[in-house]
Amino acid sequence: MPKASDTLWDLAIAEVEKKENPDDDVKPGEVWEKSVLFMGNKNGGKTTIILRCLEREESPKPTLALEYTFGRRARRHNTPKDVAHFWELGGGTSLVELIRIPITSYNIRSFAVVLVLDLSKPNELWTTMENLLQVTRNHVNKILTKLEKTNPEVAAEIKQRMWNDLQRDHPDSALVEPFPIPLVIIGSKYDIFNEFDSEMRKIISKTLRFVSHYYGASLVFTSKSEALLLKARALINHLAFGYDKSKSVSVDPSKPLFIPAGLDSMSQIGPPPASDSDLGKLRANTPLELWKKVFEKTFPPKSFCDLQDTKDPAQDSQYAEYEIDVMRAQKNQVCGNSPNAVHSQELEQYKRNASKSWKEMDFDSD
Numbered sequence: 001m002p003k004a005s006d007t008l009w010d011l012a013i014a015e016v017e018k019k020e021n022p023d024d025d026v027k028p029g030e031v032w033e034k035s036v037l038f039m040g041n042k043n044g045g046k047t048t049i050i051l052r053c054l055e056r057e058e059s060p061k062p063t064l065a066l067e068y069t070f071g072r073r074a075r076r077h078n079t080p081k082d083v084a085h086f087w088e089l090g091g092g093t094s095l096v097e098l099i100r101i102p103i104t105s106y107n108i109r110s111f112a113v114v115l116v117l118d119l120s121k122p123n124e125l126w127t128t129m130e131n132l133l134q135v136t137r138n139h140v141n142k143i144l145t146k147l148e149k150t151n152p153e154v155a156a157e158i159k160q161r162m163w164n165d166l167q168r169d170h171p172d173s174a175l176v177e178p179f180p181i182p183l184v185i186i187g188s189k190y191d192i193f194n195e196f197d198s199e200m201r202k203i204i205s206k207t208l209r210f211v212s213h214y215y216g217a218s219l220v221f222t223s224k225s226e227a228l229l230l231k232a233r234a235l236i237n238h239l240a241f242g243y244d245k246s247k248s249v250s251v252d253p254s255k256p257l258f259i260p261a262g263l264d265s266m267s268q269i270g271p272p273p274a275s276d277s278d279l280g281k282l283r284a285n286t287p288l289e290l291w292k293k294v295f296e297k298t299f300p301p302k303s304f305c306d307l308q309d310t311k312d313p314a315q316d317s318q319y320a321e322y323e324i325d326v327m328r329a330q331k332n333q334v335c336g337n338s339p340n341a342v343h344s345q346e347l348e349q350y351k352r353n354a355s356k357s358w359k360e361m362d363f364d365s366d
Helices: 008-017 046-053 096-100 122-150 152-161 198-214 226-241 276-281 287-298 322-334 339-358
Strands: 033-040 066-074 081-089 111-118 183-188 218-221
Touching (some): 033 046, 033 122, 033 226, 046 081, 046 111, 046 226, 066 226, 096 122, 111 122, 122 198, 183 198, 183 226, 198 218, 198 287, 276 287
Parallel strands (some): 033 081, 033 111, 111 183
Antiparallel strands (some): 066 081
């Protein structure tokens, strides 16, 4: 039942997503809908991966903020086509709060995340991964907390499903913390990464194996190579269209990694790549924190501010609007070409015009 406070956007989302069904509830002839959010490094190859998954022969364009597309596939001949909603978050970590738009309580049962990490930029790798997954996990957990009160059966189902890829008797059950919704981690630009020193490649590969296993995620390395893109596509098709999950595994650090969720182990991964004496000097409260410190000792991270997207979209030629650009140019001339001066002038003018009426307004205390 719509609420009076619902916006037009809320109603549109609800209308589309109320048709979604979890895998085990889909009856023959019915259509299911899945949603997948792609996020990761700026210019990391997210758009290229999406286009290949959808078999679209298009040239990728930079993603400004949050973009949407969809794909349709039929499970069998002469059956209705299932729908996969693909969302892509641009700007690296700078716009991560936008994840609240696609991930909602309406579609949480059929939502998955694909994290694309640029292997050619190891100094950005951990910071990007940590910030994006942390914000996403916090948002999903808030939804689950709300569902525990309004729909406890669904909340319990989602929490149980977190452990589905890990066998009950798996020796690592007490050492991992599965992500609350299905997660695939893609290491992109493997062709550049493959030119790194072998020891550097080993540290990065081993660390990403640990991170993926810790979060109960699938891991795949890819590049523009058609063969590697097909492997990534197989994992995404499993999330988006329910295709059978691949059982093949490749853990050789001299080759592209391919490890579906639940098919790795701490014993196979081994300890963090550091000497016993170095490990003894590091203070960490969790295995994840220990791996982070070891990794960042070899690859000092860029600061969070360095990863922010500072490019002004208004200056991008692909978003040119003649009338608007003329007005903007005129305002910049008046204010000495300083955007801050423009905004300051406008704010002062607005405050002068509005000050008389502010006193008469009733503001919501919430």
